[in-house]
Amino acid sequence: MHIFTDELIADPHGRYAQLRAAGPVHPTTTPDGEPVWVVTRYGDVREALADSRLSLNKANARTSGEYMSSMPPELDAHLLNMDAPDHTRLRRLVSKAFIPRRLENLRERIQSITDDLLDAADGPNVDLIATLANPLPMEVICELLGIPAGGRRDFRAWTSSLMSPEPGAAADSREAMRSMYRFLVGVIADKRRNPTGDLLSAMIEARDEDDSLSEPELLSMAFLLLFAGYDNGVNLIANAALALLLHPDQMTAVCAGITPVRAVVEEALRWNPPFPLGVRRFALEDLTIGGVPIPAGGRVWVSLISANRDEQQFPRANEFDPARAPGSHLAFGHGIHYCLGAPLARLEAEIALSSLLARHKHIELAVPVGELRWWPSFRKRGIRSLPVRW
Template identity: 45%
Template structure:
């Protein structure tokens, strides 16, 4: 693809059927053709796609690339679905000063030390879910294990009623990767109403949970406004329920496809932590970091990006860049230090990184330890994926446990 494509020429549309069928092959093609490409999204919106690891890493920390849509120009062509203000005023869309203020309100709940104290509870939940798989002799690792595990901790943190957790997760999944664009509006409306009702309930009867603390910060201390309150709850619940479950399921598919390395992990628990880091590099479901907007004219990979343009930093492509990772398409639990970008870099480094690592580690250890004969119930080629230019995740992962 020619990164010098002019505005008068039709922009290439790389996120087409061949991309959906094999994203890694398409990213390899783009990377080989150049570090930065002007392209169009499926809706026709023009974007600049950054493909190489060094440029993606630098872009994630570059203050000239802002996540705030206030920097998007009309000429830049941003046409992304706009959430209502009550869901959009969060850490992923705020200017640095607001980002730091909001992050301080919740960061204590996600420190490595505090999350580590929850390890035993996460292990107990994983074992309980594994009991169900063992009893049935089979199951779906997305619906029966990874989903409930990821929802347990984040749901408890916000005191979300048990019966509401799966519906919320389903609405988020539809919003991110709908079968039809018309489903997005309905999913967003359901999420919005759910959060308003949840906050109303907690206002009337506060407890010892993070949502009650945030409501107090809003009502008593005026440290955030109402839209920021709702939006912050939305972001944390969405990220906590969506990303980890898809990372766990993609990670287990990777391991089930490599019996030799799975056996090594069973026999040597010391390999588990580095294996999780390699899984985050190799199998992370998010293909792109959240879109950025150029605050000023700048150069990326020798290409001029105009002020106001939409920039996509491609995490999946960066993680398969041979200039950064030797034999990047090979999964290797012995790779050594893996400074991946799956959890972000710079100001927007993942707030829940410590929680995500523990959940992935516990999930992986529990499944490998409890089920030495764990195997796919269908051929890998028949697995169903939910793929878009943003992410790629398994719809289900059917397995036999015995």
């Protein structure tokens, strides 16, 4: 059975519901032809995310010999390709920048950026992604890392090339990777000469003075923080806004102060998570998940989007209900690989939605919902544009 089809892209929630009903784990192939086992039920997904027998290190993969990583080695030595103890070492270097207490100090700056973006929005008809959801996370993560303002538009364009599913996009993606690499090499060289007290400067110091990470790790971590910090934030803000647009009663409850925006963000993460699949894992030994045998070296994909709609874990799972009991969704993963940037993504989305609804209490879609264009991707759940009027 081949899972990764147009049907899954068109209706991921419906298709994954069928798969959950059929069984907990499904052997299939990836879009590039590699064997993979897809885990669909909440309990199995949660256990797999924290199972030390499943490695993120690609050296443990068993492939057909045709699989090639799309990532150049210079940008590949990051947390999503590492197990302990290297994962522990690198995560410790950057984790302090993302603890909630530290991020609360960024609240005022995030609010200021949000206000500027909304001030510039030329209503009454706007694209919420172009005006708010797209630029806000990019500005925030670039300021946190200390990326010069002049390079941010280019990085946004390169990221779009990397995520493009269009025919012929592979060549553009490779060129975007090369451009990102050259850009980051230049930024790091500048900061070595003139440290600026930001997260990237601290990472450079750890590299040069403490020898806590290698040069490829430095480049790769900078890339990962920029890429994930941007794309994750864009789709969370957009998906949460769309959920409210599709449920005007919930939007009214938020505007009336009945439903906290934070609860909306959490339910949006469960109901329509930005990343449908967790990072691929490789079995270190022969093992079973949900009673299904997986051989050593086998590639495992855990479906976060499926787990978050599992009726066994979430009653009325297909309903968008911010009043449901908080927590327990897996949108940001679970275990030692839980998303480092989760508190930042939550804070950005909370401020973006709160500020938007404080200004405009009567927002509606400017096009029929059927005209919204989702990214045709198995790995990303987001819309290309979100036209609204207020």
